[in-house]
Amino acid sequence: MAEVLVLVEHADGEPKKVTGELLTLARTLGEPSAVFAGAPGTYAKAKPYLAEFGAAKVYVVESDDVAGYVGAPVAEVLAKLVGEASPTAVLIAATADSREVAARTAAKTESGLIWDATAVSPELVATQGIFGGSTIVNSKVTKGTPVIVVRPNSTAPVAAPSTPAEAQVDITISDVAKGAKIVDRVAEAKSGRPDLTEAQVVVSGGRGLGAAEHFTLVEKLADTLGAAVGASRAATDAGWYPHQNQVGQTGKTVSPQLYIAVGISGAIQHRAGMQTSKTIVAINKDPEAPIFEFADYGLVGDLFNVVPQLTDEVEKRKG
Ligand code: FAD
DSSP: OOEEEEEOOEETTEEOHHHHHHHHHHHTTSEEEEEEEESTTOHHHHHHHHHHTTOSEEEEEEOHHHHSBSSHHHHHHHHHHHHHHOOSEEEEEOSHHHHHHHHHHHHHTTOOEEEEEEEEOTTOOEEEEETTTTEEEEEOOOSSSOEEEEOTTSSOOOOOOOOOEEEEOOOOOOTGGGSSBOOOOOOOOOOSSOOTTTOSEEEEEOGGGOSGGGHHHHHHHHHHHTOEEEEOHHHHHTTSSOGGGBBSTTSBOOOOSEEEEESOOOOHHHHTTTTTOSEEEEEESOTTOGGGGTOSEEEESOHHHHHHHHHHHHHHHHO
16 A cells, blocks of 8 residues: 655644554555654654654654754655655644645655645545635646545544554755754743644634624633634734634635634635634624624624623623
8 A cells, every 4th residue: 555644733742643644544545654764862752753653654854954943844854755755745733833844745756736725536536625614615636646634623633552663754955945944942921721623612703803802702702612712804903812823815724624704804815714614603793704604503683692691691601
């Protein structure tokens, strides 16, 4: 069976949930080979997780040359492996850092790239949203080794314990690839809430909230549901919520089981970042708001009445 390369998404060796999702998906396409690229000494933390989710093989590069620079060194690693292992496909998570790696890998290997896939069939037909997520198409790469960028939360991670073979990748990262050095990493303030891009439930607030302090309504509902908090660009541009919580074309892409939009009109740029959520609930006082055209459930009403009631009701039902 041909290999399917999966780029391991991790923070200092701690794998992100999306890695389990990609390995689960890879198992349906071929033999999953994880590619771990990180700083020296970080692989040991990822190893048990990769075995738990069924990696048949792990390619390991532990070097400051891959961990200390933006995107390009990891793309060099993947391009080398594509040349040597001739995989059926390369799966990469749709996260800010890895998107860059994907684009560079596709360019280096002269291969087709599919963006924002939410499903991939065994025939490597990928389902993706285009035109800001307003249209869903099925696409297949016809040139080179398909590089497929997959949205987090598209596949439920299923464990399938394995004993992966390990191969150290012998590579010297080029000087060109070391053009953009990471000089500092600033940890986001800990909110205790799940990571926005990986959360099963997201509650987002928009301009309809009217002021920064009204985001507490959104936060309370989110905390009752164990959700992450998102925001529209209108809200982040107004300084009501941090930019790293922005959902949309120029913000983060989310794909939770449940997305609740509070006081958000549903502009195409916002939709681009949340369209593939499994169930979308919109709370808006304007019955003509565009968000009702693609929401699964619409609540027409004043958010200042609706959201506290909804929060109380969820709290009651939790018992
Ligand atoms: P509005 O469009 O102003 O909507 C507010 C909504 O709140 C209205 O529908 C109103 O009926 C409702 N409302 C008001 N008061 C209440 C109340 N009391 N109760 C209930 N409902 C109420 N936007 C993003 O979100 N993410 C992006 O990544 C993004 N990228 C962009 C990139 C580009 C290049 C451009 C040009 C724009 C981008 N935008 C993005 C901006 C986007 O076009 C919209 O302007 C933005 O999404 C609007 O945010 P909003 O829905 O919060 O505000």
